Amino acid sequence: MPATIGSTALDxxxxxxxxxxxxxxxxxxxxxxxxxxxxxxxxxxxxxTLAELQRRLGVPKSSLHGLLHTLVARGWVDESRxxxxxxxxxxxxxxxxxDHDPMVRSAGPLLAGLQRQLDETIHLARxxxxxxxYLASRESQHHLRVISRIGxxxxxxxxxxxxxxxxxxxxxEVDSLLPGTLAALTPDTVTDRRALHAELAETRLRGWAxxxxxxxxxxxxxxxxxxxxxxxxxxxxxxIPLARLTDEHRRNVVTALTECADELRYAAKQ
Numbered sequence: 001m002p003a004t005i006g007s008t009a010l011d012x013x014x015x016x017x018x019x020x021x022x023x024x025x026x027x028x029x030x031x032x033x034x035x036x037x038x039x040x041x042x043x044x045x046x047x048x049t050l051a052e053l054q055r056r057l058g059v060p061k062s063s064l065h066g067l068l069h070t071l072v073a074r075g076w077v078d079e080s081r082x083x084x085x086x087x088x089x090x091x092x093x094x095x096x097x098x099d100h101d102p103m104v105r106s107a108g109p110l111l112a113g114l115q116r117q118l119d120e121t122i123h124l125a126r127x128x129x130x131x132x133x134y135l136a137s138r139e140s141q142h143h144l145r146v147i148s149r150i151g152x153x154x155x156x157x158x159x160x161x162x163x164x165x166x167x168x169x170x171x172x173e174v175d176s177l178l179p180g181t182l183a184a185l186t187p188d189t190v191t192d193r194r195a196l197h198a199e200l201a202e203t204r205l206r207g208w209a210x211x212x213x214x215x216x217x218x219x220x221x222x223x224x225x226x227x228x229x230x231x232x233x234x235x236x237x238x239x240i241p242l243a244r245l246t247d248e249h250r251r252n253v254v255t256a257l258t259e260c261a262d263e264l265r266y267a268a269k270q
Contacts, residue, residue, distance in 0.1 A: 030067075033057070033059055033063070033064075033067060034067060034071070036057060037053065037057060037059075037064075037067060037068075037071070037077075038071075038076065038077075038086065038090065040053065040056055040057065041077065041084060041085060041086045042086050042090070044085075046083075047080075047081060047082070047083025047084060047085045048083055048084055048085075049082060049083050049084070050064065050065060050068070050084070052083075053068075053084065068084060071087070072084075072087070074089060075087045075088055075089035076089045076090055094151055098135065098136075098150075101135065103124070103126075103135070103226070103228065103234050103264065104124065104135050104136055106264060106267040107124045107135075107136055107264055107267075108136065110260050110263055110264060110267070111124060111136055111137075111138045111236075111260075112138055113260075114138070114236075114238075114256055114257070114260050115138035115139075115140070117256055118238060118252065118253055118256055119140055119141060120140045120238050120239060120240050120253070121137065121138065121139050121140045121238070121239040122137065122138045122236065122237070122238055123136070123137050123149065123161060123236070123237045123238075123239070124136040124137075124234065124235075124236055125159075125161045125162075125234070125235055125237070126165075126233050126234045126235075127156060127162070127165040127166075127233055127235075128153070129177065130155060130156055130157075130177050130178050130179055131153040131154060131155055131156055131162075132153065132154055132156050132159055132161045132162045132165065132235070133151070133152070133153050134149040134150050134151065134152050134153075134154075135150065135234075136150065137149050137150055140239075154185070154215055155182070155183050155185070156177070156178070157178060157182050157189075157190065157191075157196055158183070158185045158189050158190075158211070158214050158215040159211065159214070159215055159221065159223070159237070160209040160210055160211045160221035160222055160223035160237050161209075161221075161223045161235045161236075161237045162235075163199060163200060163203055163209035163210075163211060163223065164203060164208065164209035164223040164224055164225040164232075164235045164237075165225055165231075165232055165233070165234075165235050166178075166200055167200040167201075167203035167204045167209060167225070168225050168230075168231040168232040169231050171197055171200075173231075174196075174197070174200065175193075178193075182196065185214065185215045186213055186214060186215060186216070186217055188212065188213040188214050188217075189214045189215065190214060207224065207258070208222055208223065208224045208254050208257065208258065209222070209223045209224070209235075210222055210223075212242065213242070216239075218241060218242055218243075219239050219240065219241060219242065220239070220240055220241075220242050220245055221237050221238065221239045221240070222237060222238050222240075222250070222253050222254055222257060223235050223236060223237035223238075223257070224236055224237075224254075224257045224258050224261045225261070226261045226264050226265055227261070227262075227265050228264065228265045234264075235261075236257050236260055236261050236264070237257070238253045238256075238257055240253070
């Protein structure tokens with residue numbers, strides 16, 4: 001029991017500094033470490049050992065071991081084969097986000113209709129920092145994707161989705177969002193900042209974004225931002241094998257994406 005003076009309790013064990021930090025809006029160390037640990041595991045396809053996690057996070061092994069023990073017990077982290085990976089309980093949070101996002105709920109029937117109309121792969125994504133996060137997909141009958149993109153992240157500058165959303169922002173805002181060095185996913189990825197800004201300026205003028213082979217060789221992609229907010233947060237895209245792209249198909253795709261985005265602009269607000 002903490003000692004008391006009158007009706008005021010005296011905190012021990014560091015509780016008072018933690019509460020003061022919370023009142024100031026500062027990060028709580030244990031919560032910050034938990035989120036950082038889960039994000040590292042989510043971003044890594046292979047299992048990580050305790051030593052590897054300690055090197056990446058810079059957390060004392062004793063503290064990290066206790067944190068992992070708690071997360072394993074609750075199902076947020078899976079421990080097997082000498083390493084750690086994201087656990088099945090994390091899926092609950094991702095599924096809950098998709099269930100509660102009004103844009104995802106509204107987009108389902110419209111994406112299905114768009115896929116039937118164009119017979120190409122359709123994506124819905126949103127901007128999250130310097131990345132786009134895929135929220136919904138409808139695959140073309142021409143291609144069977146083994147791994148779904150839903151929940152996956154790609155650097156915004158490498159995708160038509162990201163370019164459409166970056167173009168909805170000023171040059172200064174784009175520079176504040178993107179990292180200093182732009183990663184290359186393929187030899188065709190635009191990594192020169194001036195070249196990227198030129199692409200975004202062109203995107204603003206014509207109202208839709210385009211990339212060819214910048215994140216997947218052999219594929220091109222068209223995208224439009226959904227003007228439901230200012231600046232736009234969500235975008236729609238259509239991916240097409242370059243071998244199947246014609247001028248007529250391009251015009252049909254851009255028109256269909258623009259019409260669908262206009263429908264979603266209002267549907268998500270109802």
